[in-house]
Amino acid sequence: MKNYNKVSVNDGPRIELHDALGLTGAEISINALPAGASVPFVHSHKQNEEIYAVLEGKGYVLIDGEKVALAAGDFLRIAPTAKRQFFAADDSSIKYMCIQVKENSLEGYTMTDAVV
Amino acid sequence: MKNYNKVSVNDGPRIELHDALGLTGAEISINALPAGASVPFVHSHKQNEEIYAVLEGKGYVLIDGEKVALAAGDFLRIAPTAKRQFFAADDSSIKYMCIQVKENSLEGYTMTDAVV
Numbered sequence: 428m429k430n431y432n433k434v435s436v437n438d439g440p441r442i443e444l445h446d447a448l449g450l451t452g453a454e455i456s457i458n459a460l461p462a463g464a465s466v467p468f469v470h471s472h473k474q475n476e477e478i479y480a481v482l483e484g485k486g487y488v489l490i491d492g493e494k495v496a497l498a499a500g501d502f503l504r505i506a507p508t509a510k511r512q513f514f515a516a517d518d519s520s521i522k523y524m525c526i527q528v529k530e531n532s533l534e535g536y537t538m539t540d541a542v543v
Numbered sequence: 544m545k546n547y548n549k550v551s552v553n554d555g556p557r558i559e560l561h562d563a564l565g566l567t568g569a570e571i572s573i574n575a576l577p578a579g580a581s582v583p584f585v586h587s588h589k590q591n592e593e594i595y596a597v598l599e600g601k602g603y604v605l606i607d608g609e610k611v612a613l614a615a616g617d618f619l620r621i622a623p624t625a626k627r628q629f630f631a632a633d634d635s636s637i638k639y640m641c642i643q644v645k646e647n648s649l650e651g652y653t654m655t656d657a658v659v
Contacts, residue, residue: 502552
């Protein structure tokens, strides 16, 4: 496999990077919802931990029925089996990144995995 | 483990999320370099694929000696053993997210891992 791949992401409702970048340890998507909109379904996962990064705007997520406010700069880990649904605020769009990884898959990291 | 964790990230030279969020499948860091600065060392990894997302500004990365330009909106996958070093541009700072995951750890994702 090539030692690196690069893509430039332009605006769109949803962009998926797994195939575009040849990822093998994660799927990453960039998602945007206009003001007042929501993802039209609730979902959970079988194996994957999800990490959400709010890039712009504000909104909220319902996690197992609990309303969690979201604004730019917020990062969220959600356990696989938790039921989640994302909403933009009534007066603001929201743009966020979703990172899917297999729960408990990370072994060493940073200083225990790096070679300097 | 709790069904979710949330942190709000404020500006700083480097923020690490693994422990703050209780991550089990990734380490995520937010990094900032002022104009003209660089990470002061070259590094590679033993097991981990790294995915970089450029959040603001511009700069470049040297990957196995190849200079790859970076600007906001760029996403990059770098294979574990590739030698990398990040630089801000001379006339711009750069802010980027680094996601470390174990290479080949992802099994199903999105529709093959989701429960809707």
